[in-house]
Amino acid sequence: xxxxxxxxxxxxxxxxxxxxxxxxxxxxxxxxxxxxxxxxxxxxxxxxxxxxxxxxxxxxxxxxxxxxxxxxxxxxxxxxxxxxxxxxxxxxxxxxxxxxxxxxxxxxxxxxxxxxxxxxxxxxxxxxxxxxxxxxxxxxxxxxxxxxxxxxxxxxxxxxxxxxxxxxxxxxxxxxxxxxxxxxxxxxxxxxxxxxxxxxxxxxxxxxxxxxxxxxxxxxxxxxxxxxxxxxxxxxxxxxxxxxxxxxxxxxxxxxxxxxxxxxxxxxxxxxxxxxxxxxxxxxxxxxxxxxxxxxxxxxxxxxxxxxxxxxxxxxxxxxxxxxxxxxxxxxxxxxxxxxxxxxxxxxxxxxxxxxxxxxxxxxxxxxxxxxxxxxxxxxxxxxxxxxxxxxxxxxxxxxxxxxxxxxxxxxxxxxxxxxxxxxxxxxxxxxxxxxxxxxxxxxxxxxxxxxxxxxxxxxxxxxxxxxxxxxxxxxxxxxxxxxxxxxxxxxxxxxxxxxxxxxxxxxxxxx
RNA sequence: GGCGGUGUAGCUCAGGUGGUUAGAGCAUACGGCUCAUAUCCGUAGUGUCCGGGGUUCAAUUCCCUGCACCGCCA
Numbered sequence: 188x189x190x191x192x193x194x195x196x197x198x199x200x201x202x203x204x205x206x207x208x209x210x211x212x213x214x215x216x217x218x219x220x221x222x223x224x225x226x227x228x229x230x231x232x233x234x235x236x237x238x239x240x241x242x243x244x245x246x247x248x249x250x251x252x253x254x255x256x257x258x259x260x261x262x263x264x265x266x267x268x269x270x271x272x273x274x275x276x277x278x279x280x281x282x283x284x285x286x287x288x289x290x291x292x293x294x295x296x297x298x299x300x301x302x303x304x305x306x307x308x309x310x311x312x313x314x315x316x317x318x319x320x321x322x323x324x325x326x327x328x329x330x331x332x333x334x335x336x337x338x339x340x341x342x343x344x345x346x347x348x349x350x351x352x353x354x355x356x357x358x359x360x361x362x363x364x365x366x367x368x369x370x371x372x373x374x375x376x377x378x379x380x381x382x383x384x385x386x387x388x389x390x391x392x393x394x395x396x397x398x399x400x401x402x403x404x405x406x407x408x409x410x411x412x413x414x415x416x417x418x419x420x421x422x423x424x425x426x427x428x429x430x431x432x433x434x435x436x437x438x439x440x441x442x443x444x445x446x447x448x449x450x451x452x453x454x455x456x457x458x459x460x461x462x463x464x465x466x467x468x469x470x471x472x473x474x475x476x477x478x479x480x481x482x483x484x485x486x487x488x489x490x491x492x493x494x495x496x497x498x499x500x501x502x503x504x505x506x507x508x509x510x511x512x513x514x515x516x517x518x519x520x521x522x523x524x525x526x527x528x529x530x531x532x533x534x535x536x537x538x539x540x541x542x543x544x545x546x547x548x549x550x551x552x553x554x555x556x557x558x559x560x561x562x563x564x565x566x567x568x569x570x571x572x573x574x575x576x577x578x579x580x581x582x583x584x585x586x587x588x589x590x591x592x593x594x595x596x597x598x599x600x601x602x603x604x605x606x607x608x609x610x611x612x613x614x615x616x617x618x619x620x621x622x623x624x625x626x627x628x629x630x631x632x633x634x635x636x637x638x639x640x641x642x643x644x645x646x647x648x649x650x651x652x653x654x655x656x657x658x659x660x661x662x663x664x665x666x667x668x669x670x671x672x673x674x675x676x677x678x679x680x681x682x683x684x685x686x687x688x689x690x691x692x693x694x695x696x697x698x699x
Numbered sequence: 700g701g702c703g704g705u706g707u708a709g710c711u712c713a714g715g716u717g718g719u720u721a722g723a724g725c726a727u728a729c730g731g732c733u734c735a736u737a738u739c740c741g742u743a744g745u746g747u748c749c750g751g752g753g754u755u756c757a758a759u760u761c762c763c764u765g766c767a768c769c770g771c772c773a
Contacts, residue, residue, distance in 0.1 A: 540739080
């Protein structure tokens, strides 16, 4: 209880726009966030993991109208797709926020008023191109020879009253901040992009529209609806208890990391910090922009028809193989390619041959040579000490990799243990030791070291592959890998001995 | 058009603040073991480190330039 004021580890995904059904990109961000959340919980941190949906705006209003339903009915329907997918993918979020919720309405109003009181919001005029039939605004560059890029009909210049946020007033402050905090935007290449567009002069941001009604109205001016990003970004505050629950808010804010796709970098690394400056609130500690997936070498697009439905992949390959592949295949932050060949390749060579077979052969040997009973450790044995030293090294590598969200490095480090065990078994040849009664103690130590490493593997892998990790522990006769938490969970030498291993099904059957 | 990135083994990529034999995984070939999901272990490779020029005793690594591809901005 003395830790009541300890900072809670707060991680977010973006809120996904419900005009679209979820695809591999949404799954990627959310799985990555889930792995971080599970890892942090494992180390003993209290975690708040937030995801949700962005539900306002003209597009949704239009889609709903076209379908003959209300906007609220539409979003209620689509949001189920996301909620269901997160269940299928074993996402362990602590909260799911929807921008159409009342709590968000209150937060946006409080935030808007706060910024307005600082004199950073003013009423002005917004000028742009407008396509009347499509009821859509376009910027100059989006136009196709002066015509609407969607329907091809001529667009017209319109001028509309709008509230503006004085973003330009914060440009220098943001630049200074980025200079001081060069890990605020990650990876580095993305920080460079942010610095790149900060070299140009920032313009004030139009933050309201009067051309549609599905959204949160401006406080004290019902004619205006608060526009997309000003509404959406505040969700991170809403879920943290802003503005009503001050005590909770102080434990949660600032967020430790916002995970985002690289397409929304500008909004999170420029707009959002300036909003927070204006409101006098601290900035999130980190914004991490990951890359995009192509599919079988091609850009994913609706018109090509190659959009990957994560549920279909999970159906075919299993949820943990999918999660593993996404994090192992590509350094987090880079673009990657999703292909069935690559996925199958990793499943077979890494999950089935290396890991699954290691578990299988180990459990089989304990069963055969020791009547399934898990042998005791001899802490003085050479093997025991050698493994203890190796584990020390791996533990540090994993911690360093996770601090950088370098999931591929974390998995590579963990896989060194898998490789070590397979090599070790080969070198020690337990089948030979088993034939020589005088070497029984030696055999015990060989089996112990491999069993204990497998147990630790189930712990290390539990954030990435929660189901398979649990199955591993079960076959090893050990407690569920998430049963305990704290810095000591990665400590060597805590294998429960004396009990029995349980030969189960193949962890990852080979795919043909 | 402006800014930035990338170009290394058949494939995917590491790496090097210049210096003896440039690495990993996958794929390929051969050998070994038999506990295991025909799995595991070992060995063997091959590379004008994109082209050209410069600095240097020495460049794949630094500088300039060209080409190709990619990203961000406009």
